[in-house]
Amino acid sequence: MVQPATTTRLDPERLDFYHTLLRQMLLVRRFEEKAGEAYAQGKIGGFCHLYIGQEAVAVGTLAALREDDYVFTSYREHAHALVRGMSARACMAELFGKVTGCSRGKGGSMHLFEAKLGFLGGHGIVGSHIPLAAGAGFAIKYRGTDQVSLCSFGEAAANIGAFHESLNMAALWTLPVIFLCENNRYGMGTALERASAVYHIADRACAHEMDSETVDGMDVLAMYEATARAVERARTGKLPTLIEARTYRYMGHSMADPIHGHYRTKEELEEQKKKDPIAGLRHRLRDDGMLSDATFEAMDKQVHEEVADALAFAEQSPDPDPAELYTDVYRD
Numbered sequence: 001m002v003q004p005a006t007t008t009r010l011d012p013e014r015l016d017f018y019h020t021l022l023r024q025m026l027l028v029r030r031f032e033e034k035a036g037e038a039y040a041q042g043k044i045g046g047f048c049h050l051y052i053g054q055e056a057v058a059v060g061t062l063a064a065l066r067e068d069d070y071v072f073t074s075y076r077e078h079a080h081a082l083v084r085g086m087s088a089r090a091c092m093a094e095l096f097g098k099v100t101g102c103s104r105g106k107g108g109s110m111h112l113f114e115a116k117l118g119f120l121g122g123h124g125i126v127g128s129h130i131p132l133a134a135g136a137g138f139a140i141k142y143r144g145t146d147q148v149s150l151c152s153f154g155e156a157a158a159n160i161g162a163f164h165e166s167l168n169m170a171a172l173w174t175l176p177v178i179f180l181c182e183n184n185r186y187g188m189g190t191a192l193e194r195a196s197a198v199y200h201i202a203d204r205a206c207a208h209e210m211d212s213e214t215v216d217g218m219d220v221l222a223m224y225e226a227t228a229r230a231v232e233r234a235r236t237g238k239l240p241t242l243i244e245a246r247t248y249r250y251m252g253h254s255m256a257d258p259i260h261g262h263y264r265t266k267e268e269l270e271e272q273k274k275k276d277p278i279a280g281l282r283h284r285l286r287d288d289g290m291l292s293d294a295t296f297e298a299m300d301k302q303v304h305e306e307v308a309d310a311l312a313f314a315e316q317s318p319d320p321d322p323a324e325l326y327t328d329v330y331r332d
């Protein structure tokens with residue numbers, strides 16, 4: 001069952017936390033708006049999959065993790081990298097293919113990595129990182145620490161064999177892994193292209209005898225709370241969980257895909273925009289007297305400045321030297 005949107009009153013003592021969540025969602029939104037513009041101007045090459053609309057998922061889940069936990073993602077991962085603590089400069093420069101990027105310009109949009117943040121990518125092959133996340137869970141258990149391995153992927157990855165193998169092994173070996181399915185209803189280029197909306201991912205957990213939750217992925221606090229429960233199970237009992245976040249992307253599948261018209265209607269998109277996760281938290285805070293319009297505008301201005309700085313940094317940074325073609329990104 002999808003959890004109902006959180007309707008309880010917010011806790012005034014957690015004001016800073018709520019503002020942090022709001023600021024992180026705004027940073028992701030503004031960063032990607034600029035990335036989309038730069039892509040349209042031909043400044044970013046290769047693939048570029050925007051996350052606009054899904055911000056509550058990355059922000060809510062990652063807020064429940066510790067700094068020493070591990071995070072694995074698909075190619076739609078700018079948000080996770082930024083929220084995990086990657087600088088907007090290193091992230092934007094990587095999109096531009098510049099040597100100052102987190103992967104020294106060798107990875108681009110789909111291959112953001114930052115080992116010191118426990119951010120282990122950025123994977124372009126659908127579902128390929130799910131066994132890696134299970135492997136990290138195995139390593140955690142083997143070493144005897146209480147870390148957690150979190151793996152985010154789209155709902156179409158549930159059709160990949162490695163998804164089932166990984167869930168199966170995680171359940172059998174009781175590994176501290178959180179499988180986070182970001183069900184945005186569409187898996188382009190797959191049999192689920194138009195049918196994902198009725199695809200119940202959480203049911204898959206039953207087959208693997210694992211706890212699961214289906215959560216409103218447009219509600220950042222619901223995402224945080226569900227992940228905190230999964231983290232608790234993982235840290236204390238080494239138990240895996242499958243979380244299905246029901247979410248929606250407002251942009252096309254990638255920059256090459258129209259926003260609407262081909263496989264979804266403008267009306268559907270407009271309907272979903274009424275659930276915008278940023279507006280949702282902003283209005284809840286405002287209604288509970290915890291955010292004035294002036295504070296929100298100041299926050300947004302600051303985020304715009306951070307993104308403008310990242311864009312200028314990426315534009316001014318040098319390309320990688322051709323001699324770097326065969327060198328190791330993490331050589332030092």
Ligand SMILES: Cc1ncc(C[n+]2csc(CCOP(=O)(O)OP(=O)(O)O)c2C)c(N)n1
Pocket residue numbers: 076124125126127153154155156157184186187188189190253
């Ligand atoms: C193994 C594999 N098959 C096909 C592709 C091509 N492909 C790229 S994205 C994508 C759709 C994935 O949809 P989903 O998992 O729902 O993630 P979303 O794009 O919606 O975030 C496909 C089929 C791929 N990258 N890897």
Ligand SMILES: [Mg+2]
Pocket residue numbers: 154155156182183184185186187188196
């Ligand atoms: Mg999808």
